[in-house]
Structures are given as C-alpha cells and as structure tokens.
Amino acid sequence: MGSRTDEIVHAFTEGPPGQRQAILSAMPPTMTRDVAIQLAASDEPSIAIVGLDQITADHVGDRDPDLCLCLATACFQVCRRLYESHGAGPAQVYVNTAGRSAHFVVTALRSVPRYEDILRFLDAALPWLESVGHRSHLTDLLIARIEAHLQLGQTAQALEQLSAVPEELRSQDVRFASLRRRLDRAADGA
Known part of the structure; x- marks a missing residue:
C-alpha cells in the first residue's frame, strides 16, 4: 500500500473526524464531495465510511485511475478493519462496501491494464x-x-x-x- 492509501486507512480507522474531512477536502471536486465530507465528520464509523465510499465512486472511470485505485484500496482495507472491530455493521455496510470497493479496485486496474495485480x-x-x-x-x-x-x-x-x-x-x-x-x-x- 502506498503512503496516501495508508494515510486514508489510518484516518478512517483511527483518526478524528477533522482528519477524515481534510483528506476528502483535498480530493478533486465532484458533485457529491461536500456531502461525503459531511458524512466523514460523523463519529459513527458506518456513516463515515459511506463518505469515503462516495468519493471513491465519484472517481471510478475518471482520468486518474491511480487516484481511484488508491481510494478503492483504502476503502476496502478500512471496511475489513472496521468489520474486524465492529462486525458487519448496520445493514452490513462494511461487508457491502468492501465488495463494492473490491469491484472499484478491479475497475481501476483494468483501465491501466494491470492483470497480474488484479x-x-x-x-x-x-x-x-x-x-x-x-x-x-x-x-x-x-x-x-x-x-x-x-x-x-x-x-x-x-x-x-x-x-x-x-x-x-x-x-x-x-x-x-x-x-x-x-x-x-x-x-x-x-
């Protein structure tokens, strides 16, 4: 994992709300970035992860597959760690978001193409x-x-x-x- 991915994982598993918000604020603007930043401010991990998932989804298929890969990999890792700490989460949010993130990782790797990494x-x-x-x-x-x-x-x-x-x-x-x-x-x- 790269340092940027590690930073995101740390922020969403151990960091305070302000750290999560700062990371998402530094992302390129999207139509839903402001909503994602608000979600990331939550003290409830299952809500904060929805913000990270939203930013990730916003960048799938854009012109920066490396950013998409970074976000999707981080989101997958965060969901796994939160699952280990909290179980599946409300409405299985950690399990479902991990699966969606895995799909986004594959999408990003296909676009470059990096089949061995897939x-x-x-x-x-x-x-x-x-x-x-x-x-x-x-x-x-x-x-x-x-x-x-x-x-x-x-x-x-x-x-x-x-x-x-x-x-x-x-x-x-x-x-x-x-x-x-x-x-x-x-x-x-x-």
Whole structure:
C-alpha cells in the first residue's frame, strides 16, 4: 500500500473526524464531495465510511485511475478493519462496501491494464469476501479473475477458475457461458 492509501486507512480507522474531512477536502471536486465530507465528520464509523465510499465512486472511470485505485484500496482495507472491530455493521455496510470497493479496485486496474495485480488482489480479497457472506459483487469479481487469466494467456488457470464456480451461479449469468466459449476458442488455438 502506498503512503496516501495508508494515510486514508489510518484516518478512517483511527483518526478524528477533522482528519477524515481534510483528506476528502483535498480530493478533486465532484458533485457529491461536500456531502461525503459531511458524512466523514460523523463519529459513527458506518456513516463515515459511506463518505469515503462516495468519493471513491465519484472517481471510478475518471482520468486518474491511480487516484481511484488508491481510494478503492483504502476503502476496502478500512471496511475489513472496521468489520474486524465492529462486525458487519448496520445493514452490513462494511461487508457491502468492501465488495463494492473490491469491484472499484478491479475497475481501476483494468483501465491501466494491470492483470497480474488484479489476480493478486482478488486472490486475497475473494476468500475474505466469501467468508463474510458478501454476494452482490461476487459474480463480477469471479468473472474479473477469469478474464485476467485470459488476458495473460493463462488458459488453463482460467478454465480451472471457471470450473470452480458453482454450477448454480454459472447458470444464473450469461457471462459465464461467454467465458466458456472464449476459453474453448483459446484452447483450440493453443
């Protein structure tokens, strides 16, 4: 983790409200930055994390993938630490926000593209997300891992990952069938 990411993690796990607000105030302006800054002022961690999540979402797909990656990585790490301290949080905010942040990390890494980093991140993040019962971004993250293997020409690993996805989940999303066709074509071309 970079020093900026570490600074954000520290502020949102141990710092006072003013420190969290200062970090978000230093971010490039967005339509919801002021609301995020107000949320970050809360003494309730589950509310403050919503501010960090909002700023992160604001920067997904913008012209600065490094900032998006920094924010998303920090948000994911903060959610994990808050989960360890407080459990899932109200309405499972730490679990759900961690999953959303993981999706944002992958989005930022795809844009540069850094497929090896996607695999490293997901190999660490997916087991934790699955262990805490996260579901809403699980399919997207599993697909991202398979696609990263494909982008790296690792057909055998991609096939192994696809085969490990439960049949029930594979049958619910047409993207898995598409991946299967891509894998079959890649195997035929090898």
